[in-house]
Amino acid sequence: MQPPRQKLVVTVKDPYQPKATLTAYEKEADVWVQAMPTMEAVIGKRGIPKEREGDQRTPIGTFPLGTAFGWGKEPASLRIPFRAVGKEDYWVDDVTSEDYNQWVQFQGDPTTKWASFERMTNPLYKYGVVIEYNTNPIVKGKGSAIFLHVKEPDTRYTQGCVAVLEKNLEKLLQWLDASKYPVIQIKDS
Numbered sequence: 001m002q003p004p005r006q007k008l009v010v011t012v013k014d015p016y017q018p019k020a021t022l023t024a025y026e027k028e029a030d031v032w033v034q035a036m037p038t039m040e041a042v043i044g045k046r047g048i049p050k051e052r053e054g055d056q057r058t059p060i061g062t063f064p065l066g067t068a069f070g071w072g073k074e075p076a077s078l079r080i081p082f083r084a085v086g087k088e089d090y091w092v093d094d095v096t097s098e099d100y101n102q103w104v105q106f107q108g109d110p111t112t113k114w115a116s117f118e119r120m121t122n123p124l125y126k127y128g129v130v131i132e133y134n135t136n137p138i139v140k141g142k143g144s145a146i147f148l149h150v151k152e153p154d155t156r157y158t159q160g161c162v163a164v165l166e167k168n169l170e171k172l173l174q175w176l177d178a179s180k181y182p183v184i185q186i187k188d189s
Contacts, residue, residue: 018157066130089120101144
C-alpha cells in the first residue's frame with residue numbers, strides 16, 4: 001500500500017458515546033495540512049471500539065477509503081471511483097454467508113438468500129464511501145458494512161459507520177483523490 005497523502009481523522013471525545021468530529025487533511029511537503037473546516041460527525045450508538053458483528057460500535061484504527069457510492073446523482077468532478085446503486089445492490093452482514101462483508105447484486109427476495117443485509121438504497125446511503133474495514137482478509141463476525149455516509153440533521157448515531165451532513169459529505173467526495181491513497185483514521189481523543 002502506498003503512503004496516504006489524504007486522510008480523514010475522526011476524533012471521538014467519549015469512547016462510549018456516538019459524538020465525534022471529522023477533519024480532512026492533505027499532506028504537503030511531508031506536513032499534514034487541514035484541508036477544510038472540522039465538521040460534526042456521529043459514529044456507532046455504543047461508541048468504540050468495534051469488537052464483533054452487530055455490536056453498534058465503530059472500529060478504531062486507520063483504514064483505506066474505497067469506492068464512493070450512492071443512489072443520488074453522481075457529484076461532478078470526482079477523482080475517486082463512484083458506483084451508482086439500485087434496488088438489486090446489497091451489502092451482506094450475514095456471518096453464515098459466503099458473501100459476508102461484500103457488496104453483492106441480487107435479483108429476487110434477499111431474505112431467501114441472507115439472514116442479514118444492508119439495502120444500498122437506504123436513504124442515508126444517498127452518498128457514501130466504503131471504509132475498508134475487515135475487507136482483506138474478511139474475518140467472519142469481526143464486523144461488516146462500515147461506511148462514511150449521510151447524517152440527517154437529527155441523526156444521533158449509526159450502527160457502526162461514520163456519518164456527516166450531506167453537504168459536508170459532498171464536499172469530501174469532491175475533495176478525495178484516489179491518486180493520493182486516502183485513508184480514514186478513527187481514534188479516541
